[in-house]
Amino acid sequence: MENRIFYQEDCNLSLLEGKTIAVIGYGSQGHAHALNAKESGCNVIIGLYEGSRSWKRAQEQGFEVYTAAEAAKKADIIMILINDEKQAALYKKDIEPNLEEGNMLMFAHGFNIHYGCIVPPKYVDVTMIAPKGPGHTVRSEYQAGKGVPCLVAVQQDYTGKALSSYTHLTLPTILLV
Numbered sequence: 278m279e280n281r282i283f284y285q286e287d288c289n290l291s292l293l294e295g296k297t298i299a300v301i302g303y304g305s306q307g308h309a310h311a312l313n314a315k316e317s318g319c320n321v322i323i324g325l326y327e328g329s330r331s332w333k334r335a336q337e338q339g340f341e342v343y344t345a346a347e348a349a350k351k352a353d354i355i356m357i358l359i360n361d362e363k364q365a366a367l368y369k370k371d372i373e374p375n376l377e378e379g380n381m382l383m384f385a386h387g388f389n390i391h392y393g394c395i396v397p398p399k400y401v402d403v404t405m406i407a408p409k410g411p412g413h414t415v416r417s418e419y420q421a422g423k424g425v426p427c428l429v430a431v432q433q434d435y436t437g438k439a440l441s442s443y444t445h446l447t448l449p450t451i452l453l454v
Contacts, residue, residue: 303325
């Protein structure tokens with residue numbers, strides 16, 4: 278596959294109208310992706326474990342917050358942004374039972390997919406957006422109208438629209454420039 282560079286003008290947010298994006302985790306990357314996508318007009322909810330210290334902060338920043346299982350059930354796009362070592366157990370317990378045909382799973386790191394710790398069903402899209410910077414930089418660059426370079430990948434394209442839908446989610450979240 279040929280390498281491509283995507284820019285802001287490649288973005289068509291209308292492809293995300295009527296979609297709910299669940300960001301699972303509200304730490305360094307989670308808060309940045311969630312706030313940037315929300316401020317770009319996307320419908321974003323947050324999924325956390327009960328008792329998470331981030332629950333109140335996410336609510337104070339204007340998000341509806343649910344358990345990871347509830348958020349996964351409500352979402353069309355599920356972006357898993359918790360520590361790599363916790364992803365497989367959370368996925369198996371809270372996300373996998375709530376997946377529906379045509380959902381998209383997104384990651385910021387390919388470890389769990391590459392090494393088979395998470396094996397998504399064939400009826401979902403699986404993509405990755407890996408910003409080349411910590412979450413606070415992703416956030417501050419977005420606020421400055423800039424962006425950070427990112428690696429993007431489509432591992433599984435069930436719907437045949439993973440790249441186009443994914444690219445349009447990625448651009449407002451990270452602003453590739």
